[in-house]
Amino acid sequence: MDSFWNSLYYGLHHTDWQTMLNWGWYIxxxxxxxxLILEIVVLFAHFRNRYFNHDHWKDARKKxxxxxxxxxxxxxxxxxxxxxxxxxxxMKKQTYKNIEIVVVDDGSTDQTPIIGSSFEKQGLITRFLRxxxxxxxxxxxxxxxxxxKGKYIVHIDADSxxxxxxxxxxxxxxxxxxxxxxxxxxxxxxxxxxxxxxxMQYLEYQQSISISRIxxxxxxxxxxxxxxxxxxxxxxxxxxxxxxxxxxxxxDLTVKIRKIGYNIKFEDQAVCNTHVPVEWGKLAKQRLxxxxxxxxxxxxxxxxIWIPNKNFRFSNFFxxxxxxxxxxxxDITWMFYMLRIIxxxxxxxxxxxxxxxxxxLLLYFMQFLTCLMIVKNKKKFISKIIYVPxxxxxxxxxxxxxxxxxxxxxIFFYDSYKDPWNPKKTSMKADEFGA
Numbered sequence: 001m002d003s004f005w006n007s008l009y010y011g012l013h014h015t016d017w018q019t020m021l022n023w024g025w026y027i028x029x030x031x032x033x034x035x036l037i038l039e040i041v042v043l044f045a046h047f048r049n050r051y052f053n054h055d056h057w058k059d060a061r062k063k064x065x066x067x068x069x070x071x072x073x074x075x076x077x078x079x080x081x082x083x084x085x086x087x088x089x090x091m092k093k094q095t096y097k098n099i100e101i102v103v104v105d106d107g108s109t110d111q112t113p114i115i116g117s118s119f120e121k122q123g124l125i126t127r128f129l130r131x132x133x134x135x136x137x138x139x140x141x142x143x144x145x146x147x148x149k150g151k152y153i154v155h156i157d158a159d160s161x162x163x164x165x166x167x168x169x170x171x172x173x174x175x176x177x178x179x180x181x182x183x184x185x186x187x188x189x190x191x192x193x194x195x196x197x198x199x200m201q202y203l204e205y206q207q208s209i210s211i212s213r214i215x216x217x218x219x220x221x222x223x224x225x226x227x228x229x230x231x232x233x234x235x236x237x238x239x240x241x242x243x244x245x246x247x248x249x250x251x252d253l254t255v256k257i258r259k260i261g262y263n264i265k266f267e268d269q270a271v272c273n274t275h276v277p278v279e280w281g282k283l284a285k286q287r288l289x290x291x292x293x294x295x296x297x298x299x300x301x302x303x304x305i306w307i308p309n310k311n312f313r314f315s316n317f318f319x320x321x322x323x324x325x326x327x328x329x330x331d332i333t334w335m336f337y338m339l340r341i342i343x344x345x346x347x348x349x350x351x352x353x354x355x356x357x358x359x360x361l362l363l364y365f366m367q368f369l370t371c372l373m374i375v376k377n378k379k380k381f382i383s384k385i386i387y388v389p390x391x392x393x394x395x396x397x398x399x400x401x402x403x404x405x406x407x408x409x410x411i412f413f414y415d416s417y418k419d420p421w422n423p424k425k426t427s428m429k430a431d432e433f434g435a
Contacts, residue, residue, distance in 0.1 A: 023341065023352060026330070027359055034326065036366055042215045043370065060175035064168070068098050071167060072150030072234075076104040076140035080158030081112035083275070088124050090161035096168040100126035103158075104144040107134030136426040137227070138243035145234075145242050153237055156272065157228045161190065163271040170231045170270035181236045181262025182254060183270070184222065185229035186210050190273035192384075197283055199387050200394045201276045206375060207367045208395065210268060217266035221319035224251040225264060229272035236262060245430035247421050248293020255302050258316050271376075284402050291406035292416040294327055301435065331404045360392040 021028070050057070073091060077083075084103065091101055103125050105112045116128040129143055145153065152174070154167060166185060173183045187209065192202035216222040225232075227250035240256040243249050254264055277283040298305070298320050305316050341348060368388055375381045409415040417427040429435075 019348070020352070020355070023345075023348065024356065024359075026333075027356070030330070031360075032363060036363055036370075039211055039215050039367070040370060042218050043211065043374070046214055046218045047374070057172065057176060060172045061168075063175040064171050069151035070149055071096065071099045071152050071154055071171070072144075072148035073099055073101045073154045073156065073167075074104070074141060074144045074148060075101065075156055075158050076106060076137050076144055077108075077112070077158035078106040078134060078137070078140075079108045079110045079112060081108065081110045081115045083159040084112070084115050084119065086161050087156070087158055088119060090164075092124075093164045094162065094167050095165045096171065099154075099167065100148070100150060102127045102129065102144045102148050104140040105130040106137065106140035107131050134423050136245060136422045138245050138249050139426065141249075142242040145237055148234070151234055152231055153234055154231050155227060155229075157274065159275040160228045161273050162229065163273070166229070166270045166272060167231075170229075170267050173265045173267055174231075174233070177263065177265065179262050180265055181233065181257035181260070182225050182264050183231045184213065184217075184225035184264070184266045185231070185270040185272045186213075186266070186268045187226055187228055188271055188273050189276050191275050191278065195278040196387075196390075197280055198276050198278050199384060200390065201283070203368075203384055203387055203391055204395070204399075205276075206371045206381065207364070207391075211367070211371060213266040214268050216319075216322070217264070220263070220315045221322055222264045222266050223254055223258070223319045223323055225254045226250055228274045229270070232257070236260075244435050245422060245426055246293070247289045247416055247419055248297055251293055252297045252301065255297060255305070255316075258313075258319070259302070259305070259311065261313075268374075280398075284398075287399065287402045288406045288409070289416070289419055289421055291327070291403045292410040292419075294323060295407055295410035296414075296416045298324055327403065328407055331400055331407065334400060335404055357392050360396055361389060364388055364391045364395075 075084075075087060088101070091099065101124075103116050103119070105116055105128070107130075113130055116125070116130070119125045120128040127147060129147060131140060131143065141155065152171060154170065156162065162185075170183050170185050174180050187205055189198060189202040189205050192198050213222060230250065232253075236257055240253070240260065242253075244252055244256075246252070258264060277286055302320075304311075305320050341352070365388055368385065372378060372381060406415075414431070417431045419427070422430075
């Protein structure tokens with residue numbers, strides 16, 4: 001710790017502010033405006049609108065209850081038998097009752113077939129379907145869609161459990177706004193106490209995912225309805241052909257819906273508790289898979305989003321731009337930026353690394369306080385404050401390195417088609433047809 005403060009003291013006496021601004025301009029011109037100032041302003045606007053439109057939300061809820069459409073809860077999964085009971089229990093507690101539960105087993109080798117069949121016989125779920133040969137999550141989801149009857153499809157992961165009012169709250173935006181093609185639920189980490197890895201993800205889901213999606217939805221460029229909890233009108237899913245082969249199939253589906261002219265909303269009050277990896281290696285593998293989809297879908301499959309034509313929409317363009325710029329462009333820029341410092345001005349690192357850490361620590365503490373104002377379980381959230389000093393390392397180095405590796409893997413080696421998360425034969429067909 002003494003060396004940290006000695007480095008800081010040395011730097012303050014041997015580095016002028018012009019040099020610091022020359023090397024750290026992106027913090028003041030990009031990160032702080034985007035990830036603090038913009039978020040605070042948009043969050044204020046979001047909750048102000050909620051307050052002044054309270055009567056409209058009540059009217060939308062009233063319309064939902066007057067119609068009471070049948071809702072299909074679609075649960076595709078592979079080797080998820082151990083999670084099904086908790087999911088079913090959360091369904092039975094829902095305030096909205098007119099639901100059917102369709103579980104699709106994608107060629108599992110665990111006890112899922114036995115558990116799923118038993119739940120169907122007991123009436124705990126409506127229908128249990130099984131692919132004897134694994135076809136991938138998209139295949140399982142599309143099979144479930146074929147046999148579902150609901151007007152709206154609630155797609156959740158088997159390892160997810162919903163808050164008691166989650167389905168009800170996720171349906172209201174369809175009655176509140178026009179041309180809504182999908183609503184994303186708010187994800188919370190359920191197993192945050194299992195390890196340091198899951199605790200850091202708890203902070204990430206609160207600060208970098210939930211808040212970010214409120215902001216993106218508010219400004220009309222929300223781009224990924226998570227596969228863990230999303231709601232879609234059945235007619236829209238059928239129109240776009242359901243789910244295509246993943247990984248990244250949730251973001252791909254969201255883009256397909258946006259491209260036919262529908263809006264995507266995020267409902268922060270509809271809460272889904274989900275299970276996250278508890279080991280760093282498994283987390284890295286998951287995020288490699290997630291990050292490759294940026295290249296596969298935003299720069300390849302849906303590259304027409306960038307081209308002005310009769311179907312061009314600025315909201316779709318800026319949705320992609322925000323994702324690619326703050327993900328791909330800045331991450332690769334950061335890598336060359338660090339190499340340049342090491343080559344041209346290595347002694348500057350003695351000062352700059354601790355200063356940069358303190359700047360980001362301040363930024364994340366401000367984000368933490370922002371989250372604290374809106375998070376429901378404030379006591380639990382405050383207990384995680386001890387992990388905030390680790391957050392600059394987690395987001396600034398671990399996550400950034402994983403994402404950058406994923407981008408290069410996908411750009412040069414098309415690694416998303418080799419990911420064992422999807423069956424090899426399915427990925428080969430997707431590669432053949434450019435999906």
